[in-house]
Amino acid sequence: MPSNPTIYDVSRLSGVSTATVSRAFSNPEHVKEHTRRKVYEAAEALHYSPNAIARAMARQRTDKIAYLICKKDATVLDEFYAGICEGIMQSANHSEFQLLVSTAEDWLHNVSTAQAKQIEGVILGGDAKAELVSELQSRGVAVVLVNNRMSGFDLTCVVSDERGGVRQAVEHLIFRGHRHIAMIAGQFSPYISRERYTAFRDIMKEYGLPADDIRLCELNVESATQAAMALLQQEQRPTAVFATNDMIAAGTIKAARRLGLQIPEDLAVVGFDDSSICPMLEPELTSVHINCRRMGELCVEHLKALLDGKSDFPRVVTLPTELRIRRSV
Amino acid sequence: MPSNPTIYDVSRLSGVSTATVSRAFSNPEHVKEHTRRKVYEAAEALHYSPNAIARAMARQRTDKIAYLICKKDATVLDEFYAGICEGIMQSANHSEFQLLVSTAEDWLHNVSTAQAKQIEGVILGGDAKAELVSELQSRGVAVVLVNNRMSGFDLTCVVSDERGGVRQAVEHLIFRGHRHIAMIAGQFSPYISRERYTAFRDIMKEYGLPADDIRLCELNVESATQAAMALLQQEQRPTAVFATNDMIAAGTIKAARRLGLQIPEDLAVVGFDDSSICPMLEPELTSVHINCRRMGELCVEHLKALLDGKSDFPRVVTLPTELRIRRSV
DNA sequence: GTTTGCGATGTAAACGGTTACAATCCGTAA
DNA sequence: TTACGGATTGTAACCGTTTACATCGCAAAC
Numbered sequence: 001m002p003s004n005p006t007i008y009d010v011s012r013l014s015g016v017s018t019a020t021v022s023r024a025f026s027n028p029e030h031v032k033e034h035t036r037r038k039v040y041e042a043a044e045a046l047h048y049s050p051n052a053i054a055r056a057m058a059r060q061r062t063d064k065i066a067y068l069i070c071k072k073d074a075t076v077l078d079e080f081y082a083g084i085c086e087g088i089m090q091s092a093n094h095s096e097f098q099l100l101v102s103t104a105e106d107w108l109h110n111v112s113t114a115q116a117k118q119i120e121g122v123i124l125g126g127d128a129k130a131e132l133v134s135e136l137q138s139r140g141v142a143v144v145l146v147n148n149r150m151s152g153f154d155l156t157c158v159v160s161d162e163r164g165g166v167r168q169a170v171e172h173l174i175f176r177g178h179r180h181i182a183m184i185a186g187q188f189s190p191y192i193s194r195e196r197y198t199a200f201r202d203i204m205k206e207y208g209l210p211a212d213d214i215r216l217c218e219l220n221v222e223s224a225t226q227a228a229m230a231l232l233q234q235e236q237r238p239t240a241v242f243a244t245n246d247m248i249a250a251g252t253i254k255a256a257r258r259l260g261l262q263i264p265e266d267l268a269v270v271g272f273d274d275s276s277i278c279p280m281l282e283p284e285l286t287s288v289h290i291n292c293r294r295m296g297e298l299c300v301e302h303l304k305a306l307l308d309g310k311s312d313f314p315r316v317v318t319l320p321t322e323l324r325i326r327r328s329v
Numbered sequence: 330m331p332s333n334p335t336i337y338d339v340s341r342l343s344g345v346s347t348a349t350v351s352r353a354f355s356n357p358e359h360v361k362e363h364t365r366r367k368v369y370e371a372a373e374a375l376h377y378s379p380n381a382i383a384r385a386m387a388r389q390r391t392d393k394i395a396y397l398i399c400k401k402d403a404t405v406l407d408e409f410y411a412g413i414c415e416g417i418m419q420s421a422n423h424s425e426f427q428l429l430v431s432t433a434e435d436w437l438h439n440v441s442t443a444q445a446k447q448i449e450g451v452i453l454g455g456d457a458k459a460e461l462v463s464e465l466q467s468r469g470v471a472v473v474l475v476n477n478r479m480s481g482f483d484l485t486c487v488v489s490d491e492r493g494g495v496r497q498a499v500e501h502l503i504f505r506g507h508r509h510i511a512m513i514a515g516q517f518s519p520y521i522s523r524e525r526y527t528a529f530r531d532i533m534k535e536y537g538l539p540a541d542d543i544r545l546c547e548l549n550v551e552s553a554t555q556a557a558m559a560l561l562q563q564e565q566r567p568t569a570v571f572a573t574n575d576m577i578a579a580g581t582i583k584a585a586r587r588l589g590l591q592i593p594e595d596l597a598v599v600g601f602d603d604s605s606i607c608p609m610l611e612p613e614l615t616s617v618h619i620n621c622r623r624m625g626e627l628c629v630e631h632l633k634a635l636l637d638g639k640s641d642f643p644r645v646v647t648l649p650t651e652l653r654i655r656r657s658v
Numbered sequence: 659g660t661t662t663g664c665g666a667t668g669t670a671a672a673c674g675g676t677t678a679c680a681a682t683c684c685g686t687a688a
Numbered sequence: 689t690t691a692c693g694g695a696t697t698g699t700a701a702c703c704g705t706t707t708a709c710a711t712c713g714c715a716a717a718c
Contacts, residue, residue: 006674017698022676032696053391053447054674056382057703075605076418077411086406089431101430102418118382221608250609257611276404277606279550280579282586335704346668351706361666383704386673 005046014042025050052098062118065097065303070104070126071189073219079275080292081125084146087296088123095304104132121303123296124148127189142306144299148191149316156306158298158317162192165288165321166199166242169270172286172323173240174207178268182213182238184227184248196244196272213238217248224251225258232259232267239267240329246271246278249285253328268329283327290321334375343371354379391447394426394632399433399455400518402548408604409621410454413475416625417452424633433461450632453477456518471635473628477520478645485635487627487646491521494617494650495528495571498599501615501652502569503536507597511542511567513556513577525573525601542567546577553580554587561588561596568596569658575600575607578614582657597658613655624648 011018016035024031024039031039043049056062067088069076077085085101092099100119104126121142124133128145133153136143145157173181183200187193197214204211217227224243228251231238243249249271253263261267263283271278274289298317305311340347345364353360353368360368372378385391396417398405406414414430421428429448433455450471453462457474462482465472474486502510512529516522526543533540546556553572557580560567572578578600582592590596592612600607603618627646634640 004674007676008674018675019677019699020697023697026676030696035696051447051674053382053385054703055676057386057674057705058676060676060703062382075412075415077406077415078605079408079411082406082408082411083404085430086404089405093431098429099431100427101414102422102428118380247605247609254609254611276407276576277609280576280583280606280610282583282611333704336706337704347705348669348707349667351704352667355706359666364666380704383673384706386675386704387706389673389706 004051005048007048007050009046010039010042010048013046014038026055056118062120063097064100064119065092065121065123065300066100066102066119067123067125068102068104068128070124070128070132072105076103080273080290083292084125084296084299087293087298088300089296090293091297091300095300097300097304104128121307123299123303127191142303144303144306146295146299148189154315156302156311156315156317158295158302158319160290160295160319161321162195163199163202165272165290165323166196167203168321168323169242169272169286169288170200170203172325172329173242173268173270174209176240176268176329178240179209180213180236180238181209181211181240181242182215182231183211183242183244184215184217184224184231184252185244186217186219186224186248188219188245193244200242217251219247221247221251221254224248225254226251228252228255229258232256232261237267241267241269243269243271245273246275246285246287249287249328250277250281253281253283253285264327264329270329274324278324278326281328286326286329287324288321289324291319295319333380334377336377336379338375339368339371339377342375343367351379385447391449392426393429393448394421394450394452394629395429395431395448396452396454397431397433397457399453399457399461401434405432409602409619412621413454413625413628416622416627417629418625419622420626420629424629426629426633433457450636452628452632456520471632473632473635475624475628477518483644485631485640485644485646487624487631487648489619489624489648490650491524492528492531494601494619494652495525496532497650497652498571498601498615498617499529499532501654501658502571502597502599503538505569505597505658507569508538509542509565509567510538510540510569510571511544511560512540512571512573513544513546513553513560513581514573515546515548515553515577517548517574522573529571546580548576550576550580550583553577554583555580557581557584558587561585561590566596570596570598572598572600574602575604575614575616578616578657579606579610582610582612582614593656593658599658603653607653607655610657612657615655615658616653618651618653620648620651 007018007021010021020031021039024036028036067085069081089099122136123144123146125146128148133143143155147159149157185197201211215227215231217223232255241252243252249269252269256263256267263269271285271287274287278285278287336347336350339350349360350368353365357365396414398410418428451465452473452475454475457477462472472484476488478486514526530540544556544560546552561584570581572581578598581598585592585596600614600616603616607614607616
């Protein structure tokens with residue numbers, strides 16, 4: 001197999017210097033129309049395209065960014081993070097970035113120490129450790145946090161409006177007349193868990209309602225179902241449940257069914273995330289929609305701004321949520 | 330900010346040549362214990378680590394591979410492809426590959442033409458076009474197909490045992506005494522759709538049962554529900570439904586409930602993929618499990634073998650499926 | 659005491675672009 | 689006509705490694 005054509009081949013064939021060929025590709029406006037065309041023709045004929053490695057070497061920049069997911073769960077790319085990933089992918093492609101994807105654990109060992117240098121920017125998803133952030137920043141890597149915040153650092157965070165989302169869910173229930181609203185909460189990343197929890201408490205208080213019927217559960221359906229069973233078998237049964245994600249809501253629905261409760265007549269349920277399971281459940285689940293793709297896109301946009309030195313951006317970018325009303329309330 | 334240390338800095342500090350430093354890092358066995366230690370100490374002191382770009386340039390290999398998802402759907406990284414992606418990620422990290430992720434459309438325009446050269450291997454997921462494969466192979470890029478097959482090419486395919494999976498599902502129904510088994514099928518990638526369809530037909534025939542009650546639907550719950558409604562309102566109602574994925578099974582369950590049918594008493598349902606929704610449904614859905622992570626890992630392993638020139642591997646790697654029995658049958 | 663051979667190390671030329679600087683061209687104003 | 693200046697283009701150094709080849713030292717074999 002003949003090795004790939006180089007800029008020298010193009011230079012020779014088109015009769016101009018390599019510098020001009022280079023300019024024709026990276027600064028077309030600096031080479032005369034006529035010459036440029038000659039270059040392009042030669043390149044076309046040779047199937048030449050600039051070698052990105054060599055270019056990165058000479059330019060001292062790689063246009064490579066990474067999406068690092070910091071999670072210890074079994075499935076790293078769940079629907080939520082996958083959605084963000086899609087947004088990042090799409091936006092990265094349009095911005096001619098190359099996107100590396102990895103999990104944080106493997107990364108910290110293999111890569112942060114060994115290769116971080118050729119990554120220009122990192123998007124950290126999940127529960128990033130402060131140590132990782134400072135390590136990266138100290139090496140001159142631009143960092144954007146997604147769905148997380150961190151104090152004490154000078155960095156950009158892209159988050160969904162968790163409090164607003166909880167408000168949409170809870171007010172929806174309150175406006176339908178519910179007074180005894182319980183919450184079943186799972187342990188997500190610290191940031192998310194805290195936001196959803198405090199938001200629930202604050203909003204209930206705002207309406208003068210008690211926010212003391214709160215259960216915790218593990219992140220699996222059985223645990224959620226158990227928690228819901230216990231909750232619903234109290235003497236003072238709540239008329240509505242706010243579940244901090246859709247899986248927990250699904251568990252709640254199962255528990256209700258086992259206890260012979262009708263949804264939404266006997267019990268209203270609202271979920272969070274508006275994942276793909278919502279329309280599959282019976283009844284279809286009302287849930288708070290988060291625009292994951294958009295979050296991913298925003299991450300890339302802000303990372304780009306950071307890399308271009310335009311860091312006069314807002315430090316915290318908040319994306320509104322949207323209540324998707326279905327039949328479970 | 331001081332620019333990163335280079336091999337020259339290490340060379341100077343440790344008092345050996347750059348060649349020796351280089352060897353100390355990439356061929357430790359070719360440098361004497363004593364020297365090696367001096368080099369490592371100097372590197373440590375300077376926080377030096379080899380610049381992968383320069384290394385790629387000199388070595389003429391990049392250790393970069395890509396996972397390309399060929400799909401036109403709205404959500405590219407659904408649970409299935411995300412699972413594969415996780416496996417690839419993990420395996421790639423262990424093999425010190427850098428992993429790029431992208432969708433095929435953007436790719437074909439931006440990358441295949443412009444940058445394919447510095448990617449050494451590609452894993453193609455979904456419905457890859459033959460054109461893309463030949464384009465890549467003609468540029469000397471190693472290609473592995475996942476969950477797809479393609480004739481006329483000399484390439485490695487990693488697939489789950491679709492026929493075996495269908496057999497597990499259908500035989501499970503048959504052994505429970507079902508005779509009138511209907512199928513509701515969605516339009517996935519051509520390969521998957523065809524496999525599941527023909528497998529169903531063949532296996533039913535094998536048991537002397539008619540396989541003529543087959544419905545098609547779009548890939549959304551409503552469409553699946555509609556299809557199931559029509560199916561279940563026939564005068565000769567089937568006693569079991571084989572759904573070609575879990576979402577369709579969910580639609581079937583919804584339809585059954587609307588018609589007042591009990592599951593599994595009046596209707597048995599089996600899904601496919603064993604996605605995370607199975608335990609959330611009521612009743613919990615029996616489904617055919619596919620080990621996506623493992624498929625991803627296998628892709629990387631075979632890609633690696635390909636890159637190392639050991640291509641005496643089986644051309645088609647098939648991964649067994651496993652029936653996860655729950656309550657819907 | 660030479661020669662031989664091998665392991666450890668050094669020298670310097672790639673790898674394929676970019677870009678500072680110099681040189682040239684060409685139109686315009688003095 | 690000539691000097692001037694911006695637009696184009698060419699020359700060559702450089703980006704940070706790897707690696708073919710040369711060199712060196714030293715022990716075994718003669």
